[in-house]
Amino acid sequence: MATTTLSRPKLRFKGSVADIPARQKRTPLSRILATVIVSVLAVAWLIPFAWATLTALKSETEAASTPISWIPASGFTLDAFTKVLGSGNIPTWTLNSLFTSAAITAITLVISASVAYAISRIDFRGKDLLMGVIIASIIVPPPVLIIPLFQQMQSLNLIDTYWAVILPQVIHSPMVFVLKKFFDQIPRELEEAALMDGAGRLRIFTTIVLPLSRPILAAVAIFVFIGAWNNFLWPFIATNESSLLTLPVGLQTIKSAYGIQYAQNMASALLAALPLILVFLFFQRQIIKGVATTGLAGT
Known part of the structure; x- marks a missing residue:
């Protein structure tokens, strides 16, 4: 039996320069302009952070004095950090925040990924209605749910x-919606082959879908x-005992009887933001990769 082979056609460029995609004909001037714009935006974002850091390193007198100056005349000091750390139970509050945030993240990933996969791959009655409810719930302001949530926690004796x-x-x-859109882009042929080999939905989800979804799962x-x-x-609202407070709540309980303490407030804000800065520095590649993958999947 004669076999025919399909040869790949040779591509020849016969058009003009105008036919080149915009990404391929960027001039050095456009790259320089883009770099300048990004640098200006980065500086604009860093100015408030730099101001908060310098204010936290001032004495309370220098922080509240006018005219405002970036560099204090008496020099920098760590008094604000010392007072904040000595006024409250910072280590316990930090551990509480780490525990609750990690637990919320783990449970959210399990629930969101399971629901998103079911909507993306399984046909069941009320699927479109469920997706509509999920999308509609995105626009509901969280403060609206505070009273019913508090009553529910109180009835369960969990306050x-x-x-x-x-x-x-x-x-x-929103995370269910994002994961569902990502799962939609995974080729169904992989799951069909696994189903033919006798794999169940749970095994396909845990051994095929989740490993392929590591970037978006990390970003979420x-x-x-x-x-x-x-x-x-x-x-x-949900906690009153000092030993159960999270770091943002605990830092707000550290108040002085002498009115607003600008240096201490800035020091408290920096202490609360420091773990998040470390998380971003260590996992920024996963964040960028996950966001980029999600963007490509939605196009």
């Missing part, structure tokens, strides 16, 4: 426990962790 902080924060509709985990760490309102 002043870690579970009161964790459970109401494990449902993230980091965003959920940051949101849980920064959450102030709900932990403030």
Whole structure:
């Protein structure tokens, strides 16, 4: 039997320079302009952080004095950090924030990934309605749910426990939507081959889908962790005992009887933001890769 082979056609460029994609004909001037714009935006973002850092390193007199100056006349000092660290139980609050944020992140990943995979791959009655409810819930302001959530936690006798902080924060509709869009781009042929080999849905989900989704799962985990760490309102309502407070809530309890202490406030803000800065520095590659992958999947 004669066989025919298909040869790959040779591509020859016969067009003009105008036919070259814009990405391939960027001039050095455009790259320089883009670099300048990005640098200006980066400096604009860093100015508030630099101001907060310098204010935290001033004495209270220098921080409240006018005219405002970047460099204090009496030099920098660590008094604000010393007073903040000595006024509260910072290590316990930090551990509470780490525990609750890690638990919220882990539970959210399990719930969001499972729901997203079911909507993406399994046909069941009410699927479109469920997806519509998930999308509609994204626009619901979280403060609207505070009263019913508090009543629910109170009826379960969970107020002043870690579970009161964790459970109401494990449902993230935007993350379900993002993961569902990513799962839609995974080739169905991989799952069909696994089904023919006798694999079940759970095995396919854990051994095929999840390993292929590591970038987006890492990005979702980091965003959920940051949101849980920064959450102030709900932990403030759900906990009263000092030993259960998270770091953002605990730092707000450190108040002076002499009015607003600008240096101490800035020191508290920096202490609360320091773990998030470290998380971003260590996992920035995963964040960028996950966001880029999600963007490509949605195009």
